[in-house]
Amino acid sequence: MRLKNKINKKITGAAMIETLYVFPIVLVALFAIIQLGLIFQSKSNLEYAALMAARIGASQSLNEASFQAMKEEVRHRMEASDALKTGKSITDADEINKVSLKVLRPNDDVFSSWSDGACPGADCLIPNDNLLYRDPNELRGSSGQELSIQDANLLQLQVSYEIRTGVPLMAEILNGLADLTGQPNVSVTAVTVVRMQSPATATDATKCYIAGLEDATC
Numbered sequence: 001m002r003l004k005n006k007i008n009k010k011i012t013g014a015a016m017i018e019t020l021y022v023f024p025i026v027l028v029a030l031f032a033i034i035q036l037g038l039i040f041q042s043k044s045n046l047e048y049a050a051l052m053a054a055r056i057g058a059s060q061s062l063n064e065a066s067f068q069a070m071k072e073e074v075r076h077r078m079e080a081s082d083a084l085k086t087g088k089s090i091t092d093a094d095e096i097n098k099v100s101l102k103v104l105r106p107n108d109d110v111f112s113s114w115s116d117g118a119c120p121g122a123d124c125l126i127p128n129d130n131l132l133y134r135d136p137n138e139l140r141g142s143s144g145q146e147l148s149i150q151d152a153n154l155l156q157l158q159v160s161y162e163i164r165t166g167v168p169l170m171a172e173i174l175n176g177l178a179d180l181t182g183q184p185n186v187s188v189t190a191v192t193v194v195r196m197q198s199p200a201t202a203t204d205a206t207k208c209y210i211a212g213l214e215d216a217t218c
Helices: 002-059 064-080 108-114 170-181
Strands: 099-105 154-163 186-195
Touching: 002 064, 002 154, 002 186, 064 099, 064 154
Parallel strands: none
Antiparallel strands: 099 154, 154 186
């Protein structure tokens, strides 16, 4: 009987030790699954937010005010995944800075090819009038990158958003990775395409958002 009790105690002790080893791994795996689910939800919300932001940019000629409006639109749409804290507003610097915008098209080459003015500048714009009647066979651009005026009026917008899910343990792990890489904790990205509804412009105030026009001051 004593021998049986000793065996039972050894088995119980071994099971407890195994649990102590396995439980943290299972817990981290569970939190990681929750984290991935929240990231996937944020990605889905961002795709819609990017589309709404692009529609604003397309109707406002990509001017300086439109980029601010696009950022505010994205932050507003992302409230479904990243609720504002009490007393916070979507226009607060720390909230609006979660949003990054990049115009992939029209880029520097498209502006240089289709604009009558020097780029960047007040006269750097791509014509948007009478697109149905303009010759679609007239192509401009560098070799392999030629576009018609119709294609030059397509806005391809890339939107990135830095999210903080608040999942236990994940924040600490991601903070450590962010310190090592210098990158945000978690950043999701969406790309959308819409047709310009007004002449696309590229000025000194907006060049930091347009691919190919960036410089060291951006």
